[in-house]
């Protein structure tokens with residue numbers, strides 16, 4: 001059995017794609033968040049959690065925080081998957097919203113770029129994206145990020161990139 005586990009929570013699959021790539025690279029076990037509980041996770045020394053980003057929320061962060069709060073002497077890694085470009089995005093506000101100060105000290109964070117297919121969004125998410133488009137259009141503060149959002153609005157776009165996991169893999173390998 002590996003001493004590394006990758007746990008993920010996804011809505012449309014991009015986070016699963018990264019979780020599989022990471023799990024394959026580290027020869028680790030892989031679980032959906034709903035299939036794990038403390039008894040399973042306690043067997044591992046390195047726990048890597050991946051959550052998709054929705055409206056600045058990291059999916060599953062509450063459940064994984066509860067578990068992380070109860071463990072000591074484990075290597076904890078969290079990766080997020082969202083449409084924002086990690087090279088130009090400051091994730092501190094998102095991290096503050098999803099993990100308390102104590103957990104932030106214990107976790108190493110990584111951020112990857114996901115995908116979207118507007119046709120597959122549920123009605124609530126369609127409305128949220130429409131509202132964001134309207135807000136951006138009214139705003140005078142255009143940025144490369146907002147321009148890209150407007151260009152890709154309504155379409156299918158995939159920014160997932162296998163090589164982007166390399167820094168996480170190098171980091172995790174220190175513990176194996």
Ligand SMILES: Cc1cc2nc3c(=O)[nH]c(=O)nc-3n(C[C@H](O)[C@H](O)[C@H](O)COP(=O)(O)O)c2cc1C
Nearest residue numbers: 010011012013014015052055056082083084114115
């Ligand atoms: C309603 C909605 C809100 C979103 N909010 C964010 C966000 O706050 N930050 C971000 O980078 N991406 C955001 N995204 C993009 C998703 O994170 C992206 O599609 C990601 O690949 C989803 O992962 P999944 O396929 O694993 O569910 C949002 C998408 C939708 C539909």
